[in-house]
Amino acid sequence: MRKTGFIAVVGMANAGKSTLVNSLVKQKVSIVSPKPQTTRESILGIWTDDDSQMVFVDTPGFLHSRNALGDYMLKSIDNAVADVDCILVVIDGHDGIDDRELAQIERYRKRNVPLLVVVNKTDICQPAKLMPELAKLNGVEGIAEVYCVSAKRNKGIDELKQALKKYLTGSEMYFDEDDVTDKSQRFEVSEIIREKVLLACENEIPHGVGVAINKMQFEQNAWDIDATLIVEKASHKPIILGKHGAMIKSIGIHARESIERLLEAKVFLTLWIKVKEDWRNNPSMLNELGYSSRKK
């Protein structure tokens, strides 16, 4: 019989939580970008092997909420850490450990489930700089174990996964053996498009972009997908469009390539842009984009 359980993955924005979950389940289930607040809701990454099933809960990075979407993101972190077998607090080792990380550890240790600290991005950390940072964790109450990994380079990941097995408390399978996420293809497609917007835009604009899938149909051996990028200010529209439409064209090309890999079929992708003033504070827009109840 397999040991099974849920493991929450929390930490500051940009620490590499989604990269870690993808690396743990050996599939891209959660989008990644250098911009903070890439993940907007909890996303499950499922790993099943001969003796275990681990359900990792990727979460949005801890943030100071400035709008209703931010409130929703914070709530999804709280929901994610309820009833789990273990909590992984991910820290960017390259950035170092300061009071914010220590406050996070303090916050989660009160939940009385095993808490592991995962120091990530060791591929870009100089050992001489990392050692004094790790020393800051000595004597911090409530830490069961500390692991140093590079999620991006898959270093230390198998060792971490092996170590996590001892914390699993369940014996029932929560998902089928072949499942890697709880999300639908439609959700994954909208996230891929949002990832390409995050990667293409330099400034704050992508944080105010939502993606609505208007149509997703499989016809004549190809997917026909029609999506709208929702922007929160009229002035953002020309920026996303780019000169002679160059920006949106590039977003579309990159998104289509990734979606074709996901769906393993040819994809025709049409992107539109629509302005919805301050949509991140608009309950009906949040609902439409799936940010008010669980979106699958």
Ligand SMILES: Nc1nc2c(ncn2[C@@H]2O[C@H](COP(=O)(O)OP(=O)(O)OP(=O)(O)O)[C@@H](O)[C@H]2O)c(=O)[nH]1
């Ligand atoms: N060098 C290096 N970069 C990493 C590593 N893990 C993640 N990154 C980079 O760090 C950035 C943030 O990664 P994400 O996985 O999106 O971080 P996150 O914690 O999920 O961020 P939010 O969802 O915004 O909270 C991306 O540019 C990643 O490529 C790592 O092990 N090494």
Ligand SMILES: [Mg+2]
């Ligand atoms: Mg993330």
